[in-house]
Amino acid sequence: MNELVLPLPHSSSLTPTGSSKVQLPALITNAGDRTSQRFIEFFLVSIRNPNTRAAYAHAIKHFIAWCSDRHLQFFDINALTIAAYIEQHPGSAPTANQHLAAIRSLFSWMVSGGILQRNPAAEVKGLKHRVKIGKTPVLSDEEMRELLTSIDVSHVVGLRDRALIATMFFSFARISAVLGMKVEDYFQKSKRHWLRLHEKGGKHHEVPIHHKAEEYLDQYMDAARLWEAKGTPLFRTAVGRSHTLSDRGLQRQEAWAMIKRRARDAGVNTDACNHTFRASGITNYLRNGGSRDNAQKIAAHEDVRTTALYDRREDTISLDEIERIRL
Template structure:
């Protein structure tokens, strides 16, 4: 066991390798309904094991409370958000709880490690103005397939308020007409479907992309495909990663001289703009796939809230 707790970025330790003699780990991951949850928790455990230098199954049993505290401090120093840190700690705690139940280890080393304080009343993602949205949408080069695709992806984020993972999961068959409306049928959090009619501009952009890309008749194909070094578009494994969509969003934001915005800003912007334009919050909640209206309210950053600031009423 490496007790120095010095991260070694070159040492890639797979969770499957580190606990290969503990088949319970596979059962732990299989217990999650969402692929996103599996990916998030797997990444969290992977980073933790890499940090402490676990290289053999028996070493997992030597992990101590102090290792988790040191890992938390490392994440803080690395600039991770409080929510990210708490998610990493929750993943460690979840795995060790499972291993305790199966009598693989005796102690949950994450228990008692204090979570980071987070603002539960609002989402921190920056809301963009309509002019800023138009600015970023105008950046992709629509003379190229990649530019046409990227503009359609950006528009999907801004006109539906969906999550990045939901864009990546869309297939050609999820884009269709019903009762006179063009519809996108998303797989959302919790393994549920969320079908919604879409804005005419988004409809045009997706159709334009499919016409140029040429896979509009391949129903089993993912809607948005990689443009380079990719196999046949009918390959069900051919899709964009969340990392790719996150990268292209930030790239175009930088080119548009917009800073501090992320794909999550598109979701926050969609919700705020819909509410700003008097869309009932219940309709917004349903569109973005929130199970509770309180979650939707956390994204509400309408300008009226700023205009009503008591600071404007002060006279000295």
């Protein structure tokens, strides 16, 4: 597969004019210096979100490799090429559609930069995909209690893990929003503490914190001595097995590995992932009489239909009903 290695904006190797610092696939470099420069700018200028940048780079890398395997050049790519790629895409419909979105965005950028006259992906249709129920694994209330109580909180790393999981569960927060928090984003307003969550698009979402999550966060803050550490990450990485914390913020992959380990040790659903606590919290809230509209506000969803994907109350009802079938 062709290489696509792009420096991130904070990389010391990035220079305003030097494309030689970036390793590009031959399909792009063969199209000329202007195309190569515009290609680099697509990732580093037009895309600010690092997660979107990584996802689009992955998608474009696979598409370019597919084209190269068929001996296509950049200016040979047309609507039929892109349609054929999507048609035979080995991934799920959402993955294929994400790849199409990346391809469409790249060629739109090429058009706006004068490299192409028209976008060959503009009229290519994505695959039909309709989701009514989310696939995120959800923990039952009993499993959530078992998970939280199973964590060894005799040291600061255990206190961190419990506080992180509780924060996601009780605030319906995305993992990236929580990990993006600084110490000052856990703040007091009136008599209660609030969270300032860093949402997509640079938006901040403020939500009052549940008393149980507040208790866990306070204990973690005390043990980690973070109250005066303004401007530093709230949730930090552990230093090896020393049961101490570094100054570096915890990353999503590290949080995922921690959750997998904690779920296994607690004997709960080992399919649990970073999004599990968002879905589990929303389901718990709705089961206990909360409204879907308010769940949408707490979760900072743009559309209530997104919130509905996290509502898993019907999972239990379906299992109860199926047991009515008897021989």
